[in-house]
Amino acid sequence: MLSEILVTVVTDQGRSNFAEMCTQPLGFYVTAFFILIPHLAALLSVYMRWGAVPLSIAFSIGSYIGSALIFESFFRLSVGSAVLIPAAFVVLSLCAACHVMIIRRINILAAGA
Numbered sequence: 001m002l003s004e005i006l007v008t009v010v011t012d013q014g015r016s017n018f019a020e021m022c023t024q025p026l027g028f029y030v031t032a033f034f035i036l037i038p039h040l041a042a043l044l045s046v047y048m049r050w051g052a053v054p055l056s057i058a059f060s061i062g063s064y065i066g067s068a069l070i071f072e073s074f075f076r077l078s079v080g081s082a083v084l085i086p087a088a089f090v091v092l093s094l095c096a097a098c099h100v101m102i103i104r105r106i107n108i109l110a111a112g113a
Contacts, residue, residue, distance in 0.1 A: 025084035032088040032095075033064055039098040046105040 021027035
């Protein structure tokens, strides 16, 4: 897994393949969803002492499977790719909301210390 990420980042072909994938609605949604995982882990880590990373991964995988089931029904209705781009922006908005919530929680923790 790490070698694939390294090849994608380092090589020109890997970067062009990644850019091509992100131009597709499904690739853009999946990329946005995987960006949410570390944001969610960071948010949970300021609220929990132990288990933030496994819980965020479990939550992300569960919601990814749930969204895949929902989008499967949309694809059967031929509405799929029209829904994926707004859904990706909703996921990216969740990342921004995680940033705001992390800053608020850190300020609360710093004031109490």
